[in-house]
Amino acid sequence: MKEDILFENIELGNGLNLENRIVMPPMSRSKASDDLIPTDAMADYYARRAETGLIIVEGTIVSPMAQGYPNSPGLYNEEQIEGWKKVTDKVHQNGGKIFAQLWHCGRVSHPFYLEGKLPLAPSAVPLQGKVPRGKDLEYGMPSEMSEEVIFSVIGEFKQAAANARKAGFDGVEIHGANGYLIDQFLHWETNQRTDAWGGTPEKMSQFLFKIIEAVKQEVEYVGVRLSPVGYLHLEENEEDKVISDYYLKQLNQYELTYVHNGSIDDKPYQYIDGSVTQYIRSLYQGIVIASGGYSAESAREMLSRGDADLVAIGRPLIANPDYIERVKTQQEIKPYSNEMLAELV
Numbered sequence: 186m187k188e189d190i191l192f193e194n195i196e197l198g199n200g201l202n203l204e205n206r207i208v209m210p211p212m213s214r215s216k217a218s219d220d221l222i223p224t225d226a227m228a229d230y231y232a233r234r235a236e237t238g239l240i241i242v243e244g245t246i247v248s249p250m251a252q253g254y255p256n257s258p259g260l261y262n263e264e265q266i267e268g269w270k271k272v273t274d275k276v277h278q279n280g281g282k283i284f285a286q287l288w289h290c291g292r293v294s295h296p297f298y299l300e301g302k303l304p305l306a307p308s309a310v311p312l313q314g315k316v317p318r319g320k321d322l323e324y325g326m327p328s329e330m331s332e333e334v335i336f337s338v339i340g341e342f343k344q345a346a347a348n349a350r351k352a353g354f355d356g357v358e359i360h361g362a363n364g365y366l367i368d369q370f371l372h373w374e375t376n377q378r379t380d381a382w383g384g385t386p387e388k389m390s391q392f393l394f395k396i397i398e399a400v401k402q403e404v405e406y407v408g409v410r411l412s413p414v415g416y417l418h419l420e421e422n423e424e425d426k427v428i429s430d431y432y433l434k435q436l437n438q439y440e441l442t443y444v445h446n447g448s449i450d451d452k453p454y455q456y457i458d459g460s461v462t463q464y465i466r467s468l469y470q471g472i473v474i475a476s477g478g479y480s481a482e483s484a485r486e487m488l489s490r491g492d493a494d495l496v497a498i499g500r501p502l503i504a505n506p507d508y509i510e511r512v513k514t515q516q517e518i519k520p521y522s523n524e525m526l527a528e529l530v
């Protein structure tokens with residue numbers, strides 16, 4: 186019988202072997218302690234899913250100024266490193282592989298989370314709308330980052346990567362998707378700078394590239410999540426594609442472990458033919474993780490077409506901790522619903 190493509194193993198870079206092609210993508214659960222320390226319940230939650238080829242944990246903030254949501258875990262102090270150690274130990278005991286997702290929300294935040302300080306952004310351009318998850322707050326004007334602040338945030342990503350290594354993670358994913366700080370540098374609307382960090386696709390991409398270089402000094406396996414032509418927390422602008430055309434090609438030079446699509450593949454996007462994963466694949470030659478709306482069946486088809494090397498299965502993995510077993514033994518997959526976010530099961 187022909188082997189199921191989902192359960193073929195794969196080697197990423199030198200020596201990082203994954204048991205199968207299914208990745209648990211980062212999904213923020215807002216369940217860290219009030220000091221933003223990972224809990225024992227989080228360790229159990231991730232350990233239950235250790236059969237997925239790779240777990241990428243939820244967005245993990247690189248500094249107090251990176252926060253934009255309640256109870257997001259951090260990776261910038263010893264207590265947080267200790268908390269994550271418990272998580273990585275349990276996942277490893279169960280035979281899994283686990284990456285940290287390094288996150289800075291930039292302007293997608295509020296002084297409420299920042300001890301009264303204004304959120305950071307490439308330019309002083311506010312996001313419109315309400316801050317989600319409970320509080321009756323509106324997003325507001327961010328503060329434009331000085332060069333000094335830009336370099337200090339790059340340093341925070343580097344330090345968080347070093348902390349991830351100490352905490353026992355197998356690698357890290359840099360969160361460059363979905364309109365958060367790195368992505369804010371990659372769009373004309375949010376990056377109106379005229380210095381070395383804005384004005385052309387080359388300059389707008391520098392923040393991403395400098396973070397990759399800094400993080401690679403600390404950790405061997407480094408992936409990047411990006412959402413080119415996706416518009417979460419951003420205004421649509423067809424001119425942005427020249428920027429993603431540029432950075433996706435340039436990423437070939439960085440010996441990354443993978444590029445992970447942060448957009449939803451099962452809906453059509455303007456400005457490109459086909460899915461966002463196919464667009465990434467057309468410009469980036471390394472390992473690609475597809476994401477957004479996949480079932481086991483559609484993932485098999487996509488992998489067989491060669492659109493990507495790995496597939497993220499997100500919400501179904503929240504609904505089914507034993508997703509891998511269920512797919513292997515052709516059991517029913519429980520449907521996901523937002524109510525499932527209330528508890529870590």
Ligand SMILES: Cc1cc2nc3c(=O)[nH]c(=O)nc-3n(C[C@H](O)[C@H](O)[C@H](O)COP(=O)(O)O)c2cc1C
Pocket residue numbers: 210211212213214243244286360362410447448449476477478479497498499500501526
């Ligand atoms: C509750 C929830 C939280 C999420 N948090 C993050 C996050 O912290 N970082 C990130 O890159 N994507 C985040 N995502 C997006 C998922 O990683 C994934 O791309 C999305 O759920 C689509 O995949 P799916 O259709 O397989 O669920 C989140 C999604 C959900 C449902």
